Amino acid sequence: MKHYSAQRKESALQKMMPPSNISITQLSIEMGIGESTLYNWRKQAVNKGHLVPGDGKNAEQWSSANKFSVVLETASLNQAELAEYCRNKGLYAEQIVAWRSACMDANANVKEQEKTFIIEAKKDKKQINQLEKELLRKDRALAETAALLVLRKKANAIWGEIEDE
Known part of the structure; x- marks a missing residue:
């Protein structure tokens, strides 16, 4: 069993996260790390509360759980913080507003x-x-x-x- 450095693991997780959002298959080939290892790392990150789709999909194709996580993360942010968050995650503020309204209308x-x-x-x-x-x-x-x-x-x-x- 190979042991990878924390830096390499963090680098792989960053590539899985938006805005790169590289699929695990592609990342495995690119970094030479087994897919099962990458899946385990992604699962651990999700369990810690990080937003890591890592499936190569754009933000509109994310699962509703991931979209809801973004809405929760951005609920208390002001406009400047929201803009910074969107730049880091590769999202648009309009997407988050739409997702927030969808969440609010879910039980309306x-x-x-x-x-x-x-x-x-x-x-x-x-x-x-x-x-x-x-x-x-x-x-x-x-x-x-x-x-x-x-x-x-x-x-x-x-x-x-x-x-x-």
Whole structure:
């Protein structure tokens, strides 16, 4: 098992972070460090609370958890600090504002969504009941047809085939 210096580990983590945001596969080739090692380092950094997407995606393709982390990190910053943060992370202030509003609106229409859900659930329940009734009717018709076929076979076996004259 190789041991890497703290400087090399920090360098790799910096390359994984925005604005570079190099994918782990590419970074592994570039630095000659195994992918599993890089994944472990990224996991440790995320567990410590650092924002490290490291998947080569631009900021709009980040997961909602990473976007939420940025919103939390920037919540208490003023405009100058926010601008500095954005430069360091390779983000735009407009992106953070949009993400913040999305977070705030996430639970805004809960009552309306519940009402819509209840209405749709009632419609679905009504349709299910209708389909169950139709299925029951068809099952009964099929059972009746099967019974008639069995009786016809028995009658033919007892009296023979009816011949047309």
